[in-house]
Amino acid sequence: MTGTPALELRSVHRVYGFGPSATNALDDVDLTVPSGRFVSLIGPSGCGKSTLLRLAAGLERPDRGEVRVHGVPPAQACAAKMIGLVPQSPALLPWLSVLRNVTLPQKINKGSARRRERIAGLAEHEFVQSVQSTPSVPDMRELLVKAGLGEAMHKLPAEISGGMRQRAAIVRAFGLRPDVLVMDEPFSALDEFTRESLQDQLLDLWDELKTTVLFVTHSVSEAVRLSDTVVVMAPRPGRIVDVIDVDLPRPRGDRLFGERRFHEYEDLIRDRLRRAWRGEAA
Numbered sequence: 001m002t003g004t005p006a007l008e009l010r011s012v013h014r015v016y017g018f019g020p021s022a023t024n025a026l027d028d029v030d031l032t033v034p035s036g037r038f039v040s041l042i043g044p045s046g047c048g049k050s051t052l053l054r055l056a057a058g059l060e061r062p063d064r065g066e067v068r069v070h071g072v073p074p075a076q077a078c079a080a081k082m083i084g085l086v087p088q089s090p091a092l093l094p095w096l097s098v099l100r101n102v103t104l105p106q107k108i109n110k111g112s113a114r115r116r117e118r119i120a121g122l123a124e125h126e127f128v129q130s131v132q133s134t135p136s137v138p139d140m141r142e143l144l145v146k147a148g149l150g151e152a153m154h155k156l157p158a159e160i161s162g163g164m165r166q167r168a169a170i171v172r173a174f175g176l177r178p179d180v181l182v183m184d185e186p187f188s189a190l191d192e193f194t195r196e197s198l199q200d201q202l203l204d205l206w207d208e209l210k211t212t213v214l215f216v217t218h219s220v221s222e223a224v225r226l227s228d229t230v231v232v233m234a235p236r237p238g239r240i241v242d243v244i245d246v247d248l249p250r251p252r253g254d255r256l257f258g259e260r261r262f263h264e265y266e267d268l269i270r271d272r273l274r275r276a277w278r279g280e281a282a
């Protein structure tokens with residue numbers, strides 16, 4: 001794969017606390033995510049998934065090592081609104097309608113396109129082209145309709161269901177056309193069918209907007225269905241133990257669940273996770 005990666009972590013260490021009670025949240029983590037890939041992180045609780053996302057989103061800095069988003073530090077990428085974050089619970093402003101919630105970031109970040117172009121000027125040709133060839137502001141009404149929120153767009157968050165709020169948060173994150181979309185267990189609180197429908201919508205949006213996605217999940221089948229690559233992590237210290245490319249055709253609709261290769265990937269990842277739980281080396 002050529003070109004500047006969308007995300008790069010090199011020898012990243014992150015320690016919380018001091019002395020004997022210190023937690024090695026990430027220990028010597030290396031990860032390269034090429035532009036446009038859908039990458040999931042999976043692993044036991046406490047293995048550093050959210051820490052890795054926070055570092056990638058520029059919310060924290062590593063104690064050692066380097067993090068780069070399209071070749072620049074995450075804080076710089078963040079200022080240029082290149083990174084979109086979907087947290088575990090959708091933080092919508094309760095006094096604004098769904099439509100006003102999702103369009104707010106565009107209104108308050110008018111300068112981001114210029115900052116982004118300046119960064120694009122530093123990056124590889126391929127990335128410059130992708131920035132220039134796409135309009136910087138997508139039509140949010142259209143995205144809401146695509147996400148099944150056409151009729152809900154003028155309602156307040158309190159007037160819609162939890163699944164709809166989660167979809168609104170995803171649409172909002174797509175609103176600034178982030179180059180990297182970081183999602184921390186976004187579907188974990190949803191029922192199975194709402195979850196599958198949101199997976200479909202996420203894949204559609206991803207396909208259309210060519211965003212790079214870094215996605216945390218505890219669900220093996222969700223990871224296999226969505227991802228180009230599944231990164232398996234283990235705790236104490238938090239580290240990457242396996243990187244598995246999922247070589248299944250797209251689009252990945254319902255029929256995938258009946259296919260042998262889908263279940264082979266599930267079994268493989270489950271086996272690696274089991275080892276991570278037991279603390280065995282991969």
Ligand SMILES: Nc1ncnc2c1ncn2[C@@H]1O[C@H](COP(=O)(O)OP(=O)(O)OP(=O)(O)O)[C@@H](O)[C@H]1O
Binds near residue numbers: 044052
């Ligand atoms: N701000 C913090 N202060 C102290 N320790 C922290 C902090 N944030 C995370 N940790 C510790 O770092 C380790 C990794 O935490 P992290 O939240 O990244 O795990 P995770 O893989 O996201 O877990 P989960 O699946 O439960 O969300 C854990 O042992 C956690 O207790």
Ligand SMILES: [Mg+2]
Binds near residue numbers: 049050051
């Ligand atoms: Mg977490």
